[in-house]
Amino acid sequence: MLVVKTEGLTKEFRTGFWRTRVRVLHDLNLEVRQGEIFGYLGPNGAGKTTTMNLLMGLIYPTAGRAWILGRDVSDVAVKAAVGFLPENPYFYTYLTGWEFLNFYGQLFGIPSGERRRRIEELLHLVGLSDAGKLQLRKYSKGMLQRIGLAQALINDPQAVFLDEPMSGLDPVGRKEVRDLILSLKAKGKTVFFSSHIIPDVEMICDRVGIIVNGRLIRVGPLEELLGSELESIEISASGLDDAAMVEMAQWSVRPPVHRGEKVFFAVGTEKEAMQVVERLLKMGALIHAILPHRLTLEEHFLREVANREPGRRASPEPGRRGGP
Amino acid sequence: MFKIQAIAMNTFKEAVRDRILYAILVFAIAMIAGTVILARLGAGSGEKVIRDFGLGFISIFGTLIAVFLGIGLVHKEIDRRTIYTIVSKPIHRSQFIVGKYLGLCFTLFVNVAIMTATLVGIIYFFGEGLWDFRLVAASAMIFMELMVITGIAVLFSAFSTPALSAIFTLSLFAIGRLLNDFMMFGEKYAGATAGKVIGGLYYLLPNLARFNISTEVVHGVPLGEVISGMTILYGLLYVVTLLALTALIFQRRDFR
Structure with a gap:
């Protein structure tokens, strides 16, 4: 089964005083299969975040369509099975880590008992059990990235979308995120993540897509892509x-x-x-x-x-x- | 409904954990308490002065809080990109708008309640020794007006910067307060076309003067004569229209 499918997905933004159209994503045809870790690789400004935001319904396509788990991305219900960590996330700094996860749990309509259990579990998973009562304004960048990952997993999603999850993390933090992604795969989840840190992609991805200047130029299993x-x-x-x-x-x-x-x-x-x-x-x-x-x-x-x-x-x- | 409630409570939490709100509230309470001094100066009509100025301060500071928090309500979420993690959850954008609006209304309700309690307490302890609950009715109408002002601020906040939203909202607030006078002016002096334009604007713009019953309450006019069901219905319909417009704009927006 396909977890992500896009057909001719195109995005144009209007910029400048004359509102000139700039095409940032060209005719993207992409397929991500169930249970795989898909690395979306590209230099800065290549169109990785645009793709991610289109899939998450944050922006609307100029042309083309996209489906997640067989449903159009405009269908709000599909998001119940999806987890998302945006690039350089900013969170509600006045909330404590616990309140923060509780809030997102409420948005999924998770009953309070299950929510409480899930929050404890996730805080433990991302190594923030002791920081649950601390306001997010006191978190370090690495801690914010980890609590961000926890919010992406609050609904036990089938598919997880991570936009540059390793950016700004130290080597230990990056390894932890890599291990977390691998553990998600072990649980049968599909992970779609974008990155420009190539060793991270190389180490854990089943398949890779390379995007440059808004065009997907290569896609395939790592060994096929690299060749012998x-x-x-x-x-x-x-x-x-x-x-x-x-x-x-x-x-x-x-x-x-x-x-x-x-x-x-x-x-x-x-x-x-x-x-x-x-x-x-x-x-x-x-x-x-x-x-x-x-x-x-x-x-x-x-x-x-x-x-x-x-x-x-x-x-x-x-x-x-x-x-x- | 549960999701809207979650957004509303989060908005309320954000407001009450903001120190600026406390600063405004403390200042408002100090001003209301200060009316006692004004009352001492005005021989004979002391309590009327307290009531008049007290309700005036509740309205002014309530409007300040509504505009100050309302203009940043949606814009801040987009600017700080917190909207990314919300819109990617199974929640409609319109639910988000309604949740944010209700959260802010709840914040205003608590603030107006505290200010009103202060005023009623002052009248009791420094005045006639009676609990004047007619003031609560006047405050309730002020709150109704604040709900409309908040709706206007949230509408502008969905597509404009906080500074511009503040200018637009305060302008509409001033026009809304003077709308009856404009209408009278239109009827008296304007020609046929201008009269029609003013007449059209009268029905389009928020008639905030309708919610102002403070003078009548202070001067002892029976509540039944000054509070009308039509005014409350008008306020609610106006708010629903504003929210629907906001949701429509918000629905079409790209967040990037």
Whole structure:
């Protein structure tokens, strides 16, 4: 069963003095299946939040339609089975954590006994049991993000929509959110979350959609998206004289890097790797490692963005690759 | 209904946890209590002065609270993006508007009740030693007027900034108070076309003067003669129309 389906979803906003139309989402056709974690990936301003807000009925589409759990998103009743955490959420700071969750529980019409039990459970789940009586104005950013997650789960939803749930969190907080998303999947929930933090998406998503400039440019399972094609083969060796270094620099697809006695360089194909290894052995060099290097999601993402947004860097900064 | 009640109670909580509201209320009570001094100065008609000024202060400070809280009521939710987590819940946008409105009305009710109790208490302790419950009737009509003013403020709040909403609401408040005079002016001096325009506006704009029975109450006119069912019905219908308009505007809005 499809949890999310959109057909030709398009959104235009009017901006500026002359109310010019700006199209921020182009003909989006998206499907999210039941029980999967779907990562919606894109640079800032790509249209992630617009998509999320269209699905949540916060804004209306200019064209196209969207369904959640088989019902049109304009049907208020469908929201009973949905949880949502907006991007950079602002909450009612005058409420305590407990009152805050109680309020949202009331909006779902959850009976008081069940509500009380659910609030205690959620406060425990997000690690805020001791902060339940504290007003939200005294919460840290991480605590606000966690209470936000708790409000998204108050109705035990079938589908959870999280807009940038890891933004602003420290590494520990991000891991906690990742674990929480995985535990939701384990309970059979569907999670649709947007992010620009690629490692988070890579670590937990079943399928990924990449959106750039309001257009969905890739969608599919992670392994399919990344493919099995080799990007390069990293070789590290030591004991090379100057002549050998010059020769290796010619083979390498990027400038060799020295670390202590070791030299790291990369060749483009398996055949080239075999030839280089043969030459190195002939020159009496010591080979430490030969590592095939496949594209990470980050590299894949950056290439896609660079192809569609001229002026952006095509490759990540040196030193951030998987190799040396 | 349960959901509307939840929104209303949350709105009430927000208001009562705002220190500015207390500041206004304390100031209002001090002003009402200050009427005792005014009464001492006006020999002979002391209690009338207390009643007259007391009801005047209740109306002024009630209007202040209604406008001050009303203009930010919806705008603040959009500006602070708290609306995101509300609209994404199984609740109609119109329910949200009604809930916010009722929450603010409840806040006003509590404030007007406190101010009225202060005034009735002052009359008892510093005046005739009688509980004057006719003042409660005058306050009830002030509250009715505040309900209409709040409706106007909430309507503007749904599509305008707080500053502009305040200007619009206060302008309508002033016009509403003087509407009968405008009508009289229209009938007396204006030509046929202008007379028709004024006549049309008379029925369109809120006639707030209808709710003002303070002078009659102070001067002992029997309550049966000054409170009419039609006025109450007029107020309620006006509020329902304002809320329906607000909900209509709010329904079509994009929140981004």
